[in-house]
Amino acid sequence: MSTTRQHPPGDLGREPDEAGAASTDPDGRQWRTLSLAQASGIVPTARDFARQALHDWGWLPAANADRRAAAEDVLLVVSELVTNACLHAEGPEELRIGRTPKGLRVEVVDRGAGQPAPRTPHRAGRPGGHGMFIVQRLCLDWGVLRTPEAPGKTVWAELAAPA
Numbered sequence: 001m002s003t004t005r006q007h008p009p010g011d012l013g014r015e016p017d018e019a020g021a022a023s024t025d026p027d028g029r030q031w032r033t034l035s036l037a038q039a040s041g042i043v044p045t046a047r048d049f050a051r052q053a054l055h056d057w058g059w060l061p062a063a064n065a066d067r068r069a070a071a072e073d074v075l076l077v078v079s080e081l082v083t084n085a086c087l088h089a090e091g092p093e094e095l096r097i098g099r100t101p102k103g104l105r106v107e108v109v110d111r112g113a114g115q116p117a118p119r120t121p122h123r124a125g126r127p128g129g130h131g132m133f134i135v136q137r138l139c140l141d142w143g144v145l146r147t148p149e150a151p152g153k154t155v156w157a158e159l160a161a162p163a
Helices: 042-056 065-088 131-138
Strands: 022-024 030-035 092-100 103-110 141-145 153-160
Touching: 030 042, 042 065, 042 092, 065 092, 065 103, 065 131, 065 153, 131 153
Parallel strands: none
Antiparallel strands: 022 030, 030 092, 092 103, 103 153, 141 153
């Protein structure tokens, strides 16, 4: 899994829009955006936002165990990326969730300069340091997008749609 791969050619993400607003990009990806800059209870707020998007998009309520596991994976990835931004990147600015028929893309925009990476070696029995390892294990791919001459970054992760 790459930690620095940019968006695929021709896919530069999307421009931010109003808090909680939905939009569709030219490639047909449907987006939900939530501003987290002044939010309190950021992680639960982000999970609730993601849960509502999954409900609206038909991932929840889940019809079977595979669909339930896929939705739980999305919620866990959202929690881990937002928590990571809270702990290591001066807090998250925005959460974006984009959907295509084949999967979901989660993006967390923050002001931090650091480079997220799974802690190696990963020590399963020790507390802390599991967030990016979990993201790496659950996602098809993930990475970091930086805008030259601008502070912060976007940490993104892609998950497959349930079968």
